[in-house]
Amino acid sequence: MDTELLKTFLEVSRTRHFGRAAETLYLTQSAVSSRIRQLETQLGVSLFTRHRNNIRLTLAGERLLPYAESLMSTWQLAKKEVNHSVENFQLSIGASAALWEAWLGSWLETLYQQRPALQLEARIAPRHLLIRELHERQLDLLITTEPPKMEELASLQLGQFSLSLFAHGPAPEDSPRPYIRLEWGADFHTLENRLLAGNTQPLMTTTSAHLSRRLLASTTACAFLPSDWQNAYPELQxxxxxxxxxxxxxxxxxxxxxxxxxxxxxxxTPVI
Structure with missing residues (x-):
C-alpha cells in the first residue's frame, strides 16, 4: 500500500473537492484523480460518488476512512521514531561499577561534549551478566579488563591502567593491615593474592571504587585503587x-x- 494514496484519499474526503485537495497536496488535479483511481483499483471498490461538484464518500469509502486515518497516524509516528533514533544514536554500554567510577565517567563526559545529541544507556553489573546481555542483544558494548574468548564476540584493547595499593593513616601495631577487595576482574585476584600473601581474608569485598576509598579513612585497611587517584585525593597514602x-x-x-x-x-575517543 502506497501511503501517498491514503494521504490523497483523506484530503479529498476532507475537502470533498479534487481541485482544493490538489492545491493542499501541491499536485495537479489530474494527479489527485489518478491516485484515487489507483486506490480504488487496489481495493476493487468505488470510494467516491461524483456528480459535478458534489463529491461524496461511498459506503466503502466511509468504512475505509477510519482505517486510513489510523494507518497514516501510525506511519507518521513510525517515521518520527525512526528519525529520532537515527539522530540520537541509541547505544547501551555496560561495565563494572569500579570502571565507571575510575575512568568511564570522564569518558562519557568527553563523548557528550563531542556529540551533544548522543543518547546512551550506562549499565552497571558484574561482567558475567553483561556478557549474557551482549549475547541476548540487550547490551551493545561491554568495557572490561578481560576479553571473553568467544568467536561471536569482537574485542579491541583500549589501553592500560595502573592500580596501586593505598591506605589512610598508619598501619595497626602488631597486626596485619586489613584489606578491602575491589572487583577489578577475576584474573586480578590471582595477582593480588600473590602480592598479599598471608592477608587473603578481606575486610570487605565490593564493586565500588569510591566506597573503598571512603572506607579507608574510617579503617586501617588498604585497597587497590587507580594510581592517578593519588593526585585527586591527597589523603591517600x-x-x-x-x-x-x-x-x-x-x-x-x-x-x-x-x-x-x-x-x-x-x-x-580515548577512554584512558
Whole structure:
C-alpha cells in the first residue's frame, strides 16, 4: 500500500473537492484523480460518488476512512521514531561499577561534549551478566579488563591502567593491615593474592571504587585503587613496598551487531 494514496484519499474526503485537495497536496488535479483511481483499483471498490461538484464518500469509502486515518497516524509516528533514533544514536554500554567510577565517567563526559545529541544507556553489573546481555542483544558494548574468548564476540584493547595499593593513616601495631577487595576482574585476584600473601581474608569485598576509598579513612585497611587517584585525593597514602599492577582495558561487542558503525565511532575517543 502506497501511503501517498491514503494521504490523497483523506484530503479529498476532507475537502470533498479534487481541485482544493490538489492545491493542499501541491499536485495537479489530474494527479489527485489518478491516485484515487489507483486506490480504488487496489481495493476493487468505488470510494467516491461524483456528480459535478458534489463529491461524496461511498459506503466503502466511509468504512475505509477510519482505517486510513489510523494507518497514516501510525506511519507518521513510525517515521518520527525512526528519525529520532537515527539522530540520537541509541547505544547501551555496560561495565563494572569500579570502571565507571575510575575512568568511564570522564569518558562519557568527553563523548557528550563531542556529540551533544548522543543518547546512551550506562549499565552497571558484574561482567558475567553483561556478557549474557551482549549475547541476548540487550547490551551493545561491554568495557572490561578481560576479553571473553568467544568467536561471536569482537574485542579491541583500549589501553592500560595502573592500580596501586593505598591506605589512610598508619598501619595497626602488631597486626596485619586489613584489606578491602575491589572487583577489578577475576584474573586480578590471582595477582593480588600473590602480592598479599598471608592477608587473603578481606575486610570487605565490593564493586565500588569510591566506597573503598571512603572506607579507608574510617579503617586501617588498604585497597587497590587507580594510581592517578593519588593526585585527586591527597589523603591517600601509597604503600610503596607493593608495586603497581598494570591492567588492560577492552571493548567487546557482537561481531554482527547492528551498532558496529557507532561503536567504532565512539571508540575513537580515548577512554584512558
Amino acid at each position: 601509597l604503600i610503596v613496598d607493593i608495586p603497581p599492577l598494570v591492567r588492560p582495558l577492552y571493548a567487546v561487542w557482537l561481531q554482527n551487531s547492528d551498532q558496529r558503525p557507532l561503536i567504532r565511532q565512539i571508540l575513537k
